[in-house]
Amino acid sequence: MREIVIISGKGGTGKTSLTAAFASLAENFVLCDADVDAADLHLLMQPATRHRSDFMGGSKAVINSALCTGCGTCIELCRFGGINDRFQVDAIRCEGCGVCVDLCPVQAIDFQVQRCGEWFISDTRFGPMVHARLGIAEENSGKLVSLIRKESRQLAEERGHDLIITDGPPGIGCPVIASVGGATVLVIITEPTVSGIHDMERVVDLASHFKVTGMVCVNKFDLNLEMTEAIEQLARKRNVALLGRVPFDPVFTRSMVEGKNIFEYGEQTATQEQVRVIWKKIIRSPSMNPLGIVDFKATIQ
Amino acid sequence: MIISVASGKGGTGKTTVATNMALALGEKVELLDCDVEEPNAHLFLKPQITRTEKVETPIPLIDLEKCTACRKCSDICRFNAIAVVGKKVLVFPELCHSCGGCMVVCPEKAIVETGRELGTISYGHRNGIRFINGRLRVGEAMSPPLIRKVRAAADPERVTIIDAPPGTSCPVIAAMNGADFILMVTEPTPFGLHDLRLAVGAVRVLGIPCGLVVNRSDIGDQKVFAYAESEGLPILMTIPFDRRIAEIYSRGKAIVEEMPEWKERFVDLYRKIEALATSRSGASQCVK
Ligand code: SF4
Ligand code: SF4
Numbered sequence: 001m002r003e004i005v006i007i008s009g010k011g012g013t014g015k016t017s018l019t020a021a022f023a024s025l026a027e028n029f030v031l032c033d034a035d036v037d038a039a040d041l042h043l044l045m046q047p048a049t050r051h052r053s054d055f056m057g058g059s060k061a062v063i064n065s066a067l068c069t070g071c072g073t074c075i076e077l078c079r080f081g082g083i084n085d086r087f088q089v090d091a092i093r094c095e096g097c098g099v100c101v102d103l104c105p106v107q108a109i110d111f112q113v114q115r116c117g118e119w120f121i122s123d124t125r126f127g128p129m130v131h132a133r134l135g136i137a138e139e140n141s142g143k144l145v146s147l148i149r150k151e152s153r154q155l156a157e158e159r160g161h162d163l164i165i166t167d168g169p170p171g172i173g174c175p176v177i178a179s180v181g182g183a184t185v186l187v188i189i190t191e192p193t194v195s196g197i198h199d200m201e202r203v204v205d206l207a208s209h210f211k212v213t214g215m216v217c218v219n220k221f222d223l224n225l226e227m228t229e230a231i232e233q234l235a236r237k238r239n240v241a242l243l244g245r246v247p248f249d250p251v252f253t254r255s256m257v258e259g260k261n262i263f264e265y266g267e268q269t270a271t272q273e274q275v276r277v278i279w280k281k282i283i284r285s286p287s288m289n290p291l292g293i294v295d296f297k298a299t300i301q
Numbered sequence: 302m303i304i305s306v307a308s309g310k311g312g313t314g315k316t317t318v319a320t321n322m323a324l325a326l327g328e329k330v331e332l333l334d335c336d337v338e339e340p341n342a343h344l345f346l347k348p349q350i351t352r353t354e355k356v357e358t359p360i361p362l363i364d365l366e367k368c369t370a371c372r373k374c375s376d377i378c379r380f381n382a383i384a385v386v387g388k389k390v391l392v393f394p395e396l397c398h399s400c401g402g403c404m405v406v407c408p409e410k411a412i413v414e415t416g417r418e419l420g421t422i423s424y425g426h427r428n429g430i431r432f433i434n435g436r437l438r439v440g441e442a443m444s445p446p447l448i449r450k451v452r453a454a455a456d457p458e459r460v461t462i463i464d465a466p467p468g469t470s471c472p473v474i475a476a477m478n479g480a481d482f483i484l485m486v487t488e489p490t491p492f493g494l495h496d497l498r499l500a501v502g503a504v505r506v507l508g509i510p511c512g513l514v515v516n517r518s519d520i521g522d523q524k525v526f527a528y529a530e531s532e533g534l535p536i537l538m539t540i541p542f543d544r545r546i547a548e549i550y551s552r553g554k555a556i557v558e559e560m561p562e563w564k565e566r567f568v569d570l571y572r573k574i575e576a577l578a579t580s581r582s583g584a585s586q587c588v589k
Contacts, residue, residue, distance in 0.1 A: 008311075009339050010311065010312060010339055010341070011310060011311010011312040011313075011467045012310065012311045012312010012313060013312060016492065037468035037469055037470045038309055038310055038311075038467065038468050038469060038495075038496040038499060038500075040310070040491075040492040040495055040496065043491050043492065043495060058379070059379070077401075077402075077405060079399065079400055079401050080400075092474060092478060092506070092507070093478075095398055095400060096379060097379055097380075097398055097400030097402055098377070098379045098402070099377065099400050099401070099402035099405065102377050102402070102406070103405065103406070134469070134470055136469055136499060136502040136503050136506060137469065137470070137471075137473075137474050137502075137503045137506045137507075138470055138471070139470060139471045141468075141470045141471075142442060169468070170311040170338075170339070170467055170468075171338035171339055171444075171466065171467070171468075171472075172338045172339065172437065172439060173338045173437060173441070173442055173443070173444045173472065174442040174443060174444070175470075176338075177440075177442050191551075192551055193550055193551040193552075193553075194341075194344045194345075194551065194552065194553035195316065195339075195341040195344055195553075196551075198339070198341060198344060199339040199341070202338075202339060202439060205439040206439050206440070209439055209440045210440075223544075223547055223548065223551055224548065224551035224552065227551055227552075250520070253490055253520050253521050256490055256491050256492060256521070257490070257491060257521055257522045259491070
């Protein structure tokens with residue numbers, strides 16, 4: 001099983017629009033939207049849900065006021081300032097550690113498992129898709145990412161597909177770490193701005209920390225050529241493969257408004273060709289073909 | 302006064318708005334970069350950094366001499382961060398949430414605390430503007446404790462502007478909780494609007510007044526304006542798409558410095574926020 005995880009560090013570099021475009025070029029794959037915190041890929045995929053499940057995350061403390069004697073043990077023990085002086089738990093601050101639950105002398109504290117979101121298996125015009133919605137202001141995004149990546153893998157196996165394309169979250173924290181482990185390659189989409197380059201460097205650090213191969217694509221490259229070159233230089237220095245450049249093209253926004261990717265939108269632009277070349281580079285890269293065989297299925301048949 | 306600048310979707314111009322508002326207001330403000338996974342505000346504010354310190358979170362350290370392998374610590378740990386295997390206690394530092402439960406329940410007092418590095422916090426200033434940023438260590442998963450430490454360093458005498466991380470989950474909540482006003486920066490595209498709805502949902506959970514800045518206001522569709530109207534969200538500023546602004550941004554320059562006519566607009570933005578945050582009607586309008 002091979003998995004391409006598309007990340008960016010900085011948000012808004014065009015990660016999801018490019019993921020959607022790759023869906024038109026790939027074959028026999030499962031799409032996975034791991035940006036569970038602000039999932040957008042479904043807006044371009046219009047998935048028809050076949051299966052929905054609740055995502056149960058951690059638990060939160062709830063104090064039963066009928067049993068509470070007001071001894072103050074919980075307030076003293078809680079390191080997160082989660083309990084006020086009227087012995088009520090602030091659900092936003094509660095970390096779900098359960099220390100108060102276990103050590104309350106009269107067992108007045110319940111520990112209730114939280115429904116932190118939901119996840120779906122759906123059909124799209126490109127094939128199956130696994131996606132999720134984290135509840136508003138919820139925690140455990142990393143856990144949900146791990147869950148839907150596992151489900152994507154299982155679904156791909158069932159369908160006899162050997163490729164997963166995953167739209168990852170921004171940043172370098174918990175959901176990103178959960179997206180990166182075990183990926184075949186990380187496709188890093190950046191933009192030629194001081195923040196783009198700064199954030200890309202952090203993601204490259206993350207890729208090497210977790211020993212996953214990274215590749216870089218510069219989106220909106222013509223907004224600042226000097227910065228594009230600086231990014232490419234940095235990529236060479238860091239031994240990260242360069243996939244190519246995509247111009248700043250309003251066709252991305254126009255097709256997004258229509259709920260389509262740039263290949264479906266029906267406007268011929270040079271950008272399409274560039275995206276095609278980038279996709280070929282990804283799919284034919286040595287990391288994606290560990291035995292040096294490009295068409296593995298054809299070889300073993 | 303604490304203003305948290307958030308967005309839901311990343312890349313909508315949160316940092317641009319936060320840094321330019323800080324530069325337009327000058328001396329009386331401080332800028333806290335709480336986007337600790339990808340801190341960028343310093344690239345535009347260009348502060349002089351005077352001090353950087355490492356920040357840690359406590360994790361258990363087991364004294365194997367005293368430990369009797371009673372398993373009380375592993376029983377209380379909800380995060381599988383401590384395990385007893387035979388006669389040995391194993392700690393998995395990266396899973397620990399620093400609740401201290403294991404230390405409290407250990408009957409042999411065999412647990413003390415050491416630290417796991419979360420990242421660093423830097424302090425600096427530029428033209429009298431105080432600047433603080435957090436920078437998460439690469440490989441560290443938990444950003445909220447670091448964000449809370451950056452917030453704790455705020456100076457209550459100043460107007461605090463927070464550059465929040467994107468999204469709607471715990472790191473954003475850590476950067477918004479307790480603020481007096483949330484300024485949402487969005488763009489009029491389907492992705493922008495979808496993520497804005499989620500972010501507004503999060504703000505309503507917290508019950509804090511909020512308002513909008515629509516960036517690149519002339520691209521995409523115009524649905525965000527209808528949404529704002531129907532939800533009673535005041536639009537406090539619009540910034541049209543301008544290749545000059547995009548270019549200024551790409552080089553790490555501030556709009557208020559390169560195009561001085563914008564300075565008054567950012568001062569005006571702050572005045573509107575101040576009025577909304579302090580007037581009861583403004584607050585109820587957004588909170589619902
Ligand atoms: S479960 Fe932990 S964080 Fe929540 S209120 Fe109890 S002690 Fe505090
Ligand atoms: S401090 Fe809490 S989370 Fe960390 S090992 Fe001890 S019980 Fe587990």
